[in-house]
Amino acid sequence: LADDGYRLWLKYDPITDVAQRNAYRQAAQYIAADGSSIVLKTAAKELQRGLQGLLGQPVPVVAKVESGSTKRGILLIVSPTANVSVTGHSQDGYRILAQGRNLVVTGRSGAGVLYGVFALLRELQTGQPVSNLAQASSPRIQYRLLNHWDNPNGTVERGYAGSSIWKWYELPNNLDPRYTDYARANASIGINGVAINNVNASARYLTPEYLQKVKALAGVFRPYGIRVYLSVFWAAPKVIGGLKTSDPLDPQVKQWWAAKTEEIYKVIPDFGGFLVKANSEGEPGPQDYGRNHADGANMLADALGQHDGIVMWRAFVYKANSNGDRFKEAYEEFKPLDGKFLPKVLVQVKNGPIDFQAREPFHPLFGAMPKTPLVLEVQITQEYLGFATHLVYLAPLFKECLDSDTQTKGPGSMVAKVVDGSLDQHRISGIAGVANIGSDRNWTGHPMGQANWYAFGRLAWDYHLTSAAIATEWAKMTLTREPKAVATIVDMMDKSRDIYVRYTTPLGLHHIMGESIHYGPQPWLAKAGRPDWTAVYYHKADSLGLGFNRTATGSNALALYSPGVQKQWGDPKTCPLNYLLWFHHVGWKQPLPTGRTLWNELVTRYYTGADSVTWMQQRWASVKPAVDPAVHADVTARLQIQRQEALWWRDACVLYFQTYSRQPIPAPFAPPT
Numbered sequence: 001l002a003d004d005g006y007r008l009w010l011k012y013d014p015i016t017d018v019a020q021r022n023a024y025r026q027a028a029q030y031i032a033a034d035g036s037s038i039v040l041k042t043a044a045k046e047l048q049r050g051l052q053g054l055l056g057q058p059v060p061v062v063a064k065v066e067s068g069s070t071k072r073g074i075l076l077i078v079s080p081t082a083n084v085s086v087t088g089h090s091q092d093g094y095r096i097l098a099q100g101r102n103l104v105v106t107g108r109s110g111a112g113v114l115y116g117v118f119a120l121l122r123e124l125q126t127g128q129p130v131s132n133l134a135q136a137s138s139p140r141i142q143y144r145l146l147n148h149w150d151n152p153n154g155t156v157e158r159g160y161a162g163s164s165i166w167k168w169y170e171l172p173n174n175l176d177p178r179y180t181d182y183a184r185a186n187a188s189i190g191i192n193g194v195a196i197n198n199v200n201a202s203a204r205y206l207t208p209e210y211l212q213k214v215k216a217l218a219g220v221f222r223p224y225g226i227r228v229y230l231s232v233f234w235a236a237p238k239v240i241g242g243l244k245t246s247d248p249l250d251p252q253v254k255q256w257w258a259a260k261t262e263e264i265y266k267v268i269p270d271f272g273g274f275l276v277k278a279n280s281e282g283e284p285g286p287q288d289y290g291r292n293h294a295d296g297a298n299m300l301a302d303a304l305g306q307h308d309g310i311v312m313w314r315a316f317v318y319k320a321n322s323n324g325d326r327f328k329e330a331y332e333e334f335k336p337l338d339g340k341f342l343p344k345v346l347v348q349v350k351n352g353p354i355d356f357q358a359r360e361p362f363h364p365l366f367g368a369m370p371k372t373p374l375v376l377e378v379q380i381t382q383e384y385l386g387f388a389t390h391l392v393y394l395a396p397l398f399k400e401c402l403d404s405d406t407q408t409k410g411p412g413s414m415v416a417k418v419v420d421g422s423l424d425q426h427r428i429s430g431i432a433g434v435a436n437i438g439s440d441r442n443w444t445g446h447p448m449g450q451a452n453w454y455a456f457g458r459l460a461w462d463y464h465l466t467s468a469a470i471a472t473e474w475a476k477m478t479l480t481r482e483p484k485a486v487a488t489i490v491d492m493m494d495k496s497r498d499i500y501v502r503y504t505t506p507l508g509l510h511h512i513m514g515e516s517i518h519y520g521p522q523p524w525l526a527k528a529g530r531p532d533w534t535a536v537y538y539h540k541a542d543s544l545g546l547g548f549n550r551t552a553t554g555s556n557a558l559a560l561y562s563p564g565v566q567k568q569w570g571d572p573k574t575c576p577l578n579y580l581l582w583f584h585h586v587g588w589k590q591p592l593p594t595g596r597t598l599w600n601e602l603v604t605r606y607y608t609g610a611d612s613v614t615w616m617q618q619r620w621a622s623v624k625p626a627v628d629p630a631v632h633a634d635v636t637a638r639l640q641i642q643r644q645e646a647l648w649w650r651d652a653c654v655l656y657f658q659t660y661s662r663q664p665i666p667a668p669f670a671p672p673t
């Protein structure tokens with residue numbers, strides 16, 4: 001049977017290495033799960049299912065180890081005092097230990113054991129020995145969420161893998177088995193929350209009718225340790241509540257939200273909380289009434305009262321008629337509010353200051369709001385990264401942000417430490433990934449897009465994992481165990497994001513893509529709904545040079561960073577080339593550290609980037625014998641599109657910028673005369 005990608009990384013095909021399979025069979029003759037937690041039951045069921053597939057034989061689940069038994073088994077134990085790990089959120093942590101003849105998986109909660117079970121299965125799936133297993137792990141970040149930009153009509157904003165997986169017209173009565181498979185996949189990588197609807201939210205989700213549907217989904221997710229969150233439409237009190245205002249300081253509005261929140265918790269007792277996009281891109285918000293983001297967020301936090309829920313308030317804001325630099329706007333609106341948010345509020349910040357571009361410097365709010373827990377929002381769906389047609393492995397992008405040093409508390413003040421709360425001693429911490437999941441049979445459209453969902457979860461759990469280590473796990477579980485093929489696939493995955501940047505937006509170019517669709521090149525775009533939706537606003541090409549001067553002689557956005565960062569990025573000689581045109585307007589003939597002029601370097605990157613897609617095609621062709629034919633053919637076809645479109649990007653951008661540089665295309669790229 002051809003693999004249709006539905007099983008993701010949870011394939012559990014029988015292990016073919018007989019010696020290894022026998023060793024695992026010896027170690028796993030039964031599963032003992034002692035306890036009544038519903039999530040522990042899930043853990044036992046998942047382990048049983050995984051073992052049955054991998055070992056090719058059924059493994060019984062028992063309540064207790066039979067005394068005097070000589071069989072070797074796997075013991076699942078929830079214990080409030082389990083010694084799971086020294087750092088991280090130990091409620092979710094686990095320990096796996098070989099003890100006597102048995103393997104013991106312990107956690108402080110059912111969820112901890114569930115995560116431990118998936119970790120154990122991962123060891124088996126990737127062919128690791130289990131006899132001396134000793135590992136402990138706890139997630140560094142507490143709230144690990146997917147954000148779905150799914151609409152009530154079944155469309156997905158910026159979704160490229162079919163329509164929404166939520167079937168609102170069938171809910172709550174019909175529970176598509178896919179919901180369970182979705183929960184399994186998420187739990188296997190440590191995701192513990194999902195905001196199920198678009199941040200450009202419909203008020204409909206807050207109606208009693210829809211809350212019943214949401215309740216049904218929450219019921220599917222609960223056994224997997226996953227909580228449901230809702231994106232809320234700010235003007236809901238007017239639209240569905242019949243009030244005249246949505247002013248957060250209006251007593252009736254407060255009362256409406258408090259009652260609505262009570263109603264939600266009656267229906268969904270473990271409801272996670274609210275995600276809010278307000279006063280952004282035309283969405284209503286507290287500023288409509290002369291209030292600020294803190295007034296709005298705090299009102300919702302108050303509405304949550306004693307319930308164990310949170311408010312994630314997004315910082316993705318920029319004014320329609322600002323004459324400033326969009327780069328600075330979120331900072332200018334939010335930085336002054338630091339210290340004004342109630343304890344249940346987290347401010348959710350995109351990785352970069354503009355909008356999920358292929359490469360952005362880290363957002364200047366990281367490190368700048370020490371009194372507020374900040375959620376890092378990354379995009380798993382590839383809005384600006386070639387949709388589901390370009391192979392772009394995103395772990396390097398996520399890590400580039402997490403590993404960035406804000407230097408706000410001296411060297412070593414990484415974005416990761418801001419986000420996990422350790423830099424400023426926050427009690428709560430969160431990370432969110434905008435999902436790339438749809439109703440396509442293989443979930444993500446591009447078969448390799450699954451790796452981005454996987455990598456998000458793994459990094460949310462432990463940002464110290466390397467991109468290559470995550471790609472290796474994923475490739476072994478999903479595509480092949482053949483060592484040479486794994487190495488080849490991991491190599492191309494790990495380089496793919498840099499390759500994409502080179503043929504689309506090298507040297508720090510940004511926001512030069514097709515208008516509103518955000519696909520393909522359109523650097524010439526000079527007129528759009530608003531100036532900061534054009535391309536010329538960002539690249540500023542002229543007869544002298546290219547790039548956005550954000551130093552003190554320009555917009556001075558650089559001043560939002562700490563002095564150490566300013567110093568490095570403020571000087572074009574020390575600014576990393578990858579960020580150069582984010583901060584400097586550089587002369588076409590200016591020599592760069594590579595020994596080439598700006599123009600020649602730009603052309604070189606566009607050409608070598610596009611050629612690297614051919615390299616990826618060759619690498620992928622070489623693994624054909626090791627990969628399922630259907631998956632191989634699918635990726636091959638998408639790589640062909642990617643190659644064509646890399647040439648499209650290259651030629652469009654080089655020829656457009658050449659009208660300003662008036663320089664020839666350098667050897668060896670110049671077309672033959």
Ligand code: GCW
Pocket residue numbers: 149157158199200277280281316355356383
């Ligand atoms: O990336 C942009 C998208 C919008 C999106 C917005 C946001 C949900 O183009 O489609 O809206 O960001 O993050 O709010």
